[in-house]
Amino acid sequence: MKLIVGLGNPGDRYERTRHNTGFLTMDIISRQLGIPVTRRAFEALIGKGTVNGEPVVLMKPQTYMNESGRAVGKAAAYYKLDREKDILIIYDDLDLPVGNIRLRSSGSDGGHNGIKSIISHLSTRRFNRIRVGIDKDPRIPTIDYVLGKVRKEDQQAYQQALERAAEAAVKFIDTPFDKVMNVYNVKEKNE
Numbered sequence: 001m002k003l004i005v006g007l008g009n010p011g012d013r014y015e016r017t018r019h020n021t022g023f024l025t026m027d028i029i030s031r032q033l034g035i036p037v038t039r040r041a042f043e044a045l046i047g048k049g050t051v052n053g054e055p056v057v058l059m060k061p062q063t064y065m066n067e068s069g070r071a072v073g074k075a076a077a078y079y080k081l082d083r084e085k086d087i088l089i090i091y092d093d094l095d096l097p098v099g100n101i102r103l104r105s106s107g108s109d110g111g112h113n114g115i116k117s118i119i120s121h122l123s124t125r126r127f128n129r130i131r132v133g134i135d136k137d138p139r140i141p142t143i144d145y146v147l148g149k150v151r152k153e154d155q156q157a158y159q160q161a162l163e164r165a166a167e168a169a170v171k172f173i174d175t176p177f178d179k180v181m182n183v184y185n186v187k188e189k190n191e
Contacts (some may be wrong), residue, residue: 001055001079002173004029005072007091007114010062018134019146021092021162022114023060025132028166030058042078044071052174068114069121076122088128088172089118090165092146096133099157101165103181104129128177130165134158 006026014020030037035049037058047058057079061071072087081087084105091114096102106126109116119125135154137145150158168184 001057001081002086002088003057003059003072003075003079003081004088004169004172005059005061005068005090007065007068007089008060009064010060014147016149017147018092018150019065021132021134022090025090025130025162025165025169026058026060028162029169032166032170033058042071042074044075046075051170054173056173065114065117067117069117069119072118073121083122083124084126084128085177087122088130088169088177089115090130090132090169091115092134093131094134094136094142094146096131096135098133098135098150098154099161100133101161101168101184102131102133103168103177103184104131105177105181128172130168132161132165 006022008014008020008023026037030047033049033051035047035058037045037047037060039046043063044059044061049056057075059071059075061068063070076083076087091112093110095110105128108125109119164184168180171180
């Protein structure tokens with residue numbers, strides 16, 4: 001079984017903000033796979049299905065970003081998931097330019113409170129992740145920036161990154177993550 005988690009904040013106020021990049025990517029994945037993410041469980045909205053014979057759970061934690069680990073930890077324990085192989089987290093990254101994605105199988109929280117919470121609840125830094133670039137603007141306080149909307153001139157590159165992140169996440173369902181990383185991290189270097 002695979003658990004794919006898109007991070008964000010619940011509520012209309014946050015709907016199209018940079019910090020909801022994971023939710024926006026999850027919406028694309030949900031549509032592509034035909035798995036609605038509407039059922040409430042584990043303090044999250046989830047959708048369950050099977051893709052190429054592999055059971056999959058899609059998740060949007062509803063705890064707000066800073067407590068995302070509660071939902072992920074509950075689902076990981078319930079389904080007895082291998083934290084290194086079966087979990088994929090998708091989230092926004094201030095250190096990547098808009099339009100870029102970066103896949104990693106482990107690492108620090110990089111100052112991202114959602115990832116910090118997940119590391120705490122899973123008791124490991126070794127889980128798969130897709131970081132989607134939102135860039136940063138040093139003139140704007142970080143909290144205001146991440147809770148703001150993507151600039152009009154960045155919309156196309158941002159949407160393409162969401163689509164590429166969703167595509168990589170779908171590949172992860174039946175492909176070892178190191179092979180997915182090789183395709184999507186190399187692809188980005190060549191662009």
